[in-house]
Amino acid sequence: MHFKKHINKMEYKRLLLRIILPFAVFIALVARLIFASMAQHPGHADPAFYYTVAENIVDGRWFQIDYIWNYLDSPQSISHSSLGYWMPLTSLLISLSLLVLGKSLFAALLPSIFAGMALSAVAYNFAIAYSDSRLVALCSSGLILFVPTLFEYSLLTDSAIYYALFASCSLLCMTKGRTNPRLFLVAAVLAG
Numbered sequence: 001m002h003f004k005k006h007i008n009k010m011e012y013k014r015l016l017l018r019i020i021l022p023f024a025v026f027i028a029l030v031a032r033l034i035f036a037s038m039a040q041h042p043g044h045a046d047p048a049f050y051y052t053v054a055e056n057i058v059d060g061r062w063f064q065i066d067y068i069w070n071y072l073d074s075p076q077s078i079s080h081s082s083l084g085y086w087m088p089l090t091s092l093l094i095s096l097s098l099l100v101l102g103k104s105l106f107a108a109l110l111p112s113i114f115a116g117m118a119l120s121a122v123a124y125n126f127a128i129a130y131s132d133s134r135l136v137a138l139c140s141s142g143l144i145l146f147v148p149t150l151f152e153y154s155l156l157t158d159s160a161i162y163y164a165l166f167a168s169c170s171l172l173c174m175t176k177g178r179t180n181p182r183l184f185l186v187a188a189v190l191a192g
Contacts, residue, residue, distance in 0.1 A: 021138050028145035029117060035155050036109040042157045045069075046086070051108055051157040053082045054094035058103060063088055090159040108157050115165045116154025120144045122168045129175055166190045 042051035049065065056064045065082040073084030082091070093111045101107035123144040127137035144150065153161040173187035 021142055024142045024145055025117065025120065028120075028151075029113070032113045032116070032151070032154055036106050036113060039105050039109060039155065042105060042108065046159065047157045049082070049086065050090045050094060050159065051105070053088075053091035054098055054108060054157070055103055056082075057091060057095035058098045063091070087159070090157070090162055093162065094157055105157075109155060112154050112156060112158070112161045115161045116150055117145070119150060119161075119165055119168060122165070122172055125172055126168075126175075129172070 042048050049069070052067075053063060053065060056062065056066070063082045064079055066079050068078060082088070094108045097107045097110050098104075101110070120141045124137050124141035127140040128134070131137060150161070150164070153164070167190075170187045170190035173183040173190060177183040177187060
């Protein structure tokens with residue numbers, strides 16, 4: 001009787017791993033894609049900045065911005081370098097998607113959607129590292145898919161979701177660096 005209960009628990013865990021989590025990932029991805037398809041503009045301030053710079057990269061104008069939004073670097077003209085204040089990684093990631101899929105807001109949102117989805121895998125790995133329970137890992141991973149703030153930021157052409165992903169991956173590499181010191185180098189690159 002005890003052996004039969006153990007088998008049922010194992011089957012239950014396999015069910016969670018093979019059916020429920022993939023279903024949650026599918027639902028989270030479809031929901032994000034639906035909202036992304038309805039978006040009409042990148043948003044205000046930072047999302048608009050990154051989107052505009054990404055379009056300029058695709059157009060061959062590289063790191064240029066076509067308006068003055070601050071006077072910290074004393075721009076000499078309306079069109080000037082975008083590197084005076086914000087870092088270029090977000091615009092570069094967005095521009096890669098625009099190069100492949102064409103210039104559209106939907107294409108620009110895809111990298112942040114996938115970055116938001118990837119946070120779920122990072123949460124799973126963190127939970128496995130700190131818990132013996134696969135159920136805890138599955139629930140952690142599944143919940144990350146639907147946290148409202150992360151869901152929202154994965155639908156913006158903003159840097160926050162990328163920073164969350166890279167910082168989380170860096171922390172994960174640091175925790176695993178205790179057993180594999182080479183991961184400290186990967187953690188440093190991700191943090192940079």
